Amino acid sequence: MGFLKMLKTQFLCHLIICYVFLVSGFIINLLQICTLPLWPINKQLARKINCRLAYSISSQLVALLEWWSGTECTLYTDPESFSYFGKENAIVVLNHNFEIDFMCGWTFCDRFGVLGSSKVLAKKELSYVPVIGWMWYFLEIVFCKRKWEEDRKTVVESLQNLRDYPEKFWFLLHCEGTRFTEEKHKISMEVAEKKGLPKLKYHLLPRTKGFCVTVQNLRGTVTAVYDSTLNFRNNEMPSLLGVLNGKKYHAALYVRRIPLESIPEDESECAAWLHKLYQEKDQFQERYRQNGHFPGPIMNAPCRLWALLNWLFWVCLLVYPLCILALRLLVSGSTFTVLSTFFFCITASAGIRWMIGQTEIDRGSNYGNKEVQMNNK
């Protein structure tokens, strides 16, 4: 094992990375709060500032994936579609199988200059996650409780708000609504059977309401749907802890650009269209498993330096005071100070471990499991 590789597995390095992420994140959250008085005066300016502040947080995870772990993100798409990326608002439909699919999504957003403004239909629970969840309030992310009766009104309102958004954005939808597990797959295929729909091998049955309502409300604002299918080479099952340990993964993303005009306006036709899309996505996954690549040429979307520069900026700014503090602590020799710092570090580590836990499929929600269905639906 090379020295650098070994260094990346060291707990002290992880502690420093997490410290930089947390402290810079809280500083940015604070700056976001400071923009509150600007909203009623100049909403578009407040939005633009918040996009840049959000970039400073999310790009740290992009830097971690690209520069720390060296993960390769390959893009399969046709040159015509490629020419639109980053130049229009779009709805992104992505499969939800991997713990770091959000990091790969962010990486592509960064490569096309839409990272700060990217949006998602996210579960409400994520809005409580410190740093990222709090940052999302200011980005006008659309949250849902995954209970349609309660979501309908708020989701429509939040989508309507995005109609005059001043920056180019991609709106991400994981139509499966939850991450893939064998149990959830089995149950959703029972639902498919009852509905007379063909079975899917690699996807859960998509929930159509969020997609239809998004298309309805963003018509005229977004111009296309990017049907995106993500997989990893050699059945890699990547994790955030793996990335933190410097493990290199190989992501492959296949993107088809579908003009919004070609998506039916009628709700049931729109739902049928989405089911057909997922049947096609299933075939793309099958092909990837068999041949090791997606259809279409590989397009070169180079990673940009900004994510790394932003990260280095925060490292330089925050690691120096940490060293001074540690030194003063050692010199002070006071048992109380040492103990309270130790206690603070343990609490912060537990907090960051909880945040990482949010990305882990094993700790995922029960949404889409039989028991919950029978009780709630």
Ligand SMILES: CC/C=C\C/C=C\C/C=C\C/C=C\C/C=C\C/C=C\CCC(=O)SCCNC(=O)CCNC(=O)[C@H](O)C(C)(C)COP(=O)(O)OP(=O)(O)OC[C@H]1O[C@@H](n2cnc3c(N)ncnc32)[C@H](O)[C@@H]1OP(=O)(O)O
């Ligand atoms: C060039 C590069 C291109 C692309 C780059 C890629 C990406 C970059 C883009 C942007 C990045 C931005 C941000 C990324 C950062 C972080 C984000 C990460 C993750 C957050 C994501 C999440 O939180 S996912 C969870 C929340 N989101 C969703 O759930 C969305 C999908 N869900 C819906 O749309 C739902 O309809 C709903 C949530 C709106 C409502 O939920 P509800 O449960 O009430 O759904 P339904 O009413 O639809 O359900 C009832 C219907 O479903 C049938 N049913 C019942 N059981 C099941 C089952 N087990 N499986 C499937 N279907 C089931 C039931 O029969 C009902 O059917 P009907 O026919 O009556 O509708």
Ligand SMILES: CCCCCCCCCCCCCCCC(=O)OC[C@@H](O)COP(=O)(O)O
């Ligand atoms: C740079 C150092 C980084 C340190 C650690 C940072 C930890 C950040 C964690 C933020 C988590 C935000 C995104 C998680 C997205 C996600 O994958 O959510 C899952 C949901 O879709 C579906 O949930 P479920 O129903 O449980 O499958």
